[in-house]
Amino acid sequence: MNWLDKLERKFGRYAIPNLTMYLIGGYVIGYMTSLMQPALLSWLTLEPAYILRGQVWRLLSWVLVPPSGSLLTIVIMMLLYYQLGTALERTWGTFRYNVYIFSGILFTVLGAFILAVFFGTDLVGYGVFFSTYYINMSIFLAFAASYPEMELMLYFVLPIKIKWMAYVYVAYILYDLVRGNWMTRTAIVASLLNFILFFLSGRNMRPYTPKEQARKRKFKKQARPHMTYAGGAMHRCAVCGKTELDDPGLEFRFCSKCNGNYEYCQEHLFTHEHVK
Template sequence: MNWLDKLEKKLGRFAIPNLTVYLLAGYVIGFAIYYLAPGLLGWLTLEPAYILRGQIWRIISWVLIPPTGSLISLLFLVLLYYSLGSALERTWGTFRYNVYIFSGILFTVIAVFILYGVFYLIYGIELPLSSIGLISTNYITMSIFLAFASIYPDMEVLLYFILPIKMKWMAFVYVAMALYYFFTGSLATKVAIAASLLNFVIFFLSSRNMKRFSPKEQARKAKFKQQTRPHMTYANGARHRCAVCGRTELDDPTLEFRFCSKCNGNYEYCQDHLFTHEHVK
């Protein structure tokens, strides 16, 4: 059993539904603080030196730091990532989506503390992280975009509600921008980008059965369930019915049913007709 399966079995009941809504609501709150009480923003940042002195709320409060100071950009970001995040949650399930988001946040916190420790060992001083850049969840939302593009690469979206463009091309642009900011941005930016990309890579490659948990496989399963659901409820509550003889598991509990991969559509057959039926083209 994959480690995600084991974890979900133990902790799945604690998963937070609609996590994207809470994440985006935090952006809106942070944006309001940025304009209405900018001095308060300094009490929310991710600063290991202050956390170690007792300001432990900073471990979580930094997710309120808005990724943009533009109201128009924030509006586009909220609309885009609400749809992407909600789709990811439906595809993966609430628990796996929670793991993906929270692991990105956790990796960022760990990376920032490592950076703080390195600076302390080299220079012997507690260097405030804000002096080398501000950490926000901007690149965690980027990892949401990359995950969605990995699952639905050929889906078209309207860029700024005008230009149709496929997700995979937008993902390439996102990666190129991330690499550019990684090499030209501040040290804090480098840490945030590396943590978010590490989260993306680990989430998709850490399972022992990678094909089973790959983004395309998860999307295929979700699409299959959605397509077959209307066809798998029959009279008297039967879940299986042979497309040739019409028998269900209620007629004979010993019958076995399979879908035919050569038929165009979701056609299910009993064991007597699975290999003898005429394929639907």
């Protein structure tokens, strides 16, 4: 089991379904703010100097700042990334997709503070370099890595395989890395570090096959009525009654030889008496 499997087993119940929809909803809020109160956007950007002075909301509020462009461009972008993000969530599972997105956000925040350490924590102006642009690009690159042969209709007319578009994006990123200053380079690397780490780790982001997805949906549907325990626990040993709330390190498994949905902790999985 890799580290993502272990994390999903312990914290998977906290994953946020349809995370892409919430991200796009944040863009809508940010875009409406830019139309009605454009000066307010300067209070949302990622500025380590202001965060260290107590404006801690900037740690998250910067994700509300919408990308630049016309209204039509932004709407097309939102529709595209909603489709890509939703497809990735179905392929990877909700928890893994959550980890991918939130790690990109976390790395971006860390990148901003690393720059602040090197160039001075009193310096402001980092916010113009750190945005969700490259995080959105990481979604596109992840989708291209998972479905390289899928075709998209470029400008709704020209069919093109998504892998070729990804190559163009990578070339554009490399160009920005070469010609940009250290702030631009740090923003790019920090925003795309989730893609680099997840896909270099190989099977960590291996897509679930359609058969695996169907099996997971069937299991959740069958197990849901039997996995609603006190305190919100999702697992309980049929022998000792322990749940993951009693010991987060416990592992639970269903027994295939028992007649019914009986779950056991690792201490009793092989020592219990089978229910017939």
